[in-house]
Structures are given as C-alpha cells and as structure tokens.
Amino acid sequence: xxxxxxxxxxxxxxxxxxxxxxxxxxxxxxxxxxxxxxxxxxxxxxxxxxxxxxxxxxxxxxxxxxxxxxxxxxxxxxxxxxxxxxxxxxxxxxxxxxxxxxxxxxxxxxxxxxxxxxxxxxxxxxxxxxxxxxxxxxxxxxxxxxxxxxxxxxxxxxxxxxxxxxxxxxxxxxxxxxxxxxxxxxxxxxxxxxxxxxxxxxxxx
Numbered sequence: 001x002x003x004x005x006x007x008x009x010x011x012x013x014x015x016x017x018x019x020x021x022x023x024x025x026x027x028x029x030x031x032x033x034x035x036x037x038x039x040x041x042x043x044x045x046x047x048x049x050x051x052x053x054x055x056x057x058x059x060x061x062x063x064x065x066x067x068x069x070x071x072x073x074x075x076x077x078x079x080x081x082x083x084x085x086x087x088x089x090x091x092x093x094x095x096x097x098x099x100x101x102x103x104x105x106x107x108x109x110x111x112x113x114x115x116x117x118x119x120x121x122x123x124x125x126x127x128x129x130x131x132x133x134x135x136x137x138x139x140x141x142x143x144x145x146x147x148x149x150x151x152x153x154x155x156x157x158x159x160x161x162x163x164x165x166x167x168x169x170x171x172x173x174x175x176x177x178x179x180x181x182x183x184x185x186x187x188x189x190x191x192x193x194x195x196x197x198x199x200x201x202x203x204x205x
Contacts (some may be wrong), residue, residue, distance in 0.1 A: 002199045007032035011057040013047030013082065017186035021194040035066050043076035043177075043201045046083030048139065048184055051110060054082055055099035064099055071103040076177035084180035085110055085142050087193040092145060095196070100160045103150035103178045106170075111140050122163060124155040124183075126172060129192045136171065136183035144170035144181055151175045177201065 003048040004025055010031035015161045022029035022045065047053075071077060071087075073187060076104035079087040086101050116196050120141070134155070147170060155172035157158070157163050158178040171182040177200050185193040 003028045003088045004198065005030065005040065006043045006198070006201065007037060007041035008045045008047060009033075009054075009063075009083075009164060011061065012049035014080075014184065014186050015047060018045050018047050018080075020193075021186050021191050022198070025195075025198040027194045027195040027198050032036065032063075033061060034126050035062060038063060038065075038066055038070065038188065043197075044079075045068075045197075046077065046079040046086055047186070048081035051082040051085040052095050052098045055086060055098075058086075068101055071101055071178070074177065076179075076197070076201045077103060078179040078181075078194075079182050080184050080186065081139065081141055083181055084108060084144075087178060087180050088144075104173060104175050104180055105151055106173060106175075106180075107147075108142045109145050109147040110142050120162070120166065122157055122160065122166075124158070126155045127152070127195070128154060128174075129196055130191060132163060134185070134190060134192060135188050136185070137187050138166075140172075141171070141182040144173060147173055148175075154179075155181075174200070175201070 006027040019029040019076045088106050089102045090107040092109040120138040126134040152174045157169050159164040159167040
C-alpha cells in the first residue's frame, strides 16, 4: 500500500515541524495553500497559529468552502491548538467574524488556559498512543468544554500541582477519522500523535 498523501495547511503555524513528523510516521507530507493542492491530498493537518486569522486566510485563499466540503465527504483531518478550534462545531470566546469548519461535535473554549499564560506543559495519559505518557506543550491553548457522545475523549489534563483550573479538562479527541489536540506534539520530537493520525487515515482504506 502506498503512503497516504497528507497535506499541512501552510497559511500559518508550524508547517515544517508537522511535515517532518508526518514523514517520520510514514506519510507523504506536502503543503497546502491552494484548492488544487487540497484536492490532491488524502488527509489534512491544520496546525497551530491564531485561529481567527487562519479562518480569514482560509476565505481569502478560497479554501474555506472546499475544505468544509472535503471534511463533510469524510476526509481525515488532524488539528493542533488553533486547528482544534477551527475543526470544532461550536466556539466559546471566539470572535463573531470567525469561521468554523464544523467537523467535530465539540464545544471548544479559545485561549482557555488564559491569555496571560504563554505556556503550560503536562504529561498526559493518551488513549490509543502506546509507550507511556505524552508530554504536551500548551501555548495559549484551547480546551474542550463538552463533547457529543460519539466523540472519543483521548486525553484530559491530570489533577497535578501545576494544572490548576485545567485539571480534568479535555485536550484530545477523535471523531471518525478526525483527530484534534489542544497542544503541539510537533514541538516535542515525540511522533506518536502523528503516527496515530496516519493509522487513522489508513484504517478501513
């Protein structure tokens, strides 16, 4: 079986790091900035960045409706941080002019860890990821306020001395072949989340 061709939305965010992680996981990684490039991939990664800006860039590059259509047709997708926000059906603390992709039946709170907090790190027990805890880096991250019954919760913040109000909050979910994390696995050198996504792409195909 040939390697899945996985695009990384290259409008903003850690494009290079996601591409490297995807290639290490056995995928054929490529950038996506145009509709023709979106049409040529089997799956898409939506990286971190500023979610409002990214949603406006999707419209400016005429990618918003084509991406919504591909997701509705069942294209696998993975969103990290801002990518999680964009994939959610409902957003708290967003801007009125922000566009959602609606691929995950979740309610997400933008900048949930606090605007004044630049970074938060925690070790997470992550379902479907073997090999022990996943070290998660949260940068002005969202969290999931609620998820529909058919959404699988993959990780929550443990009740640790550093967690504070984030303790117990949902920070990784999956629905069908759509995966999202509130944190940035591409920044730690741990490729297991990207490996999970590649396995999801290849499942039943």
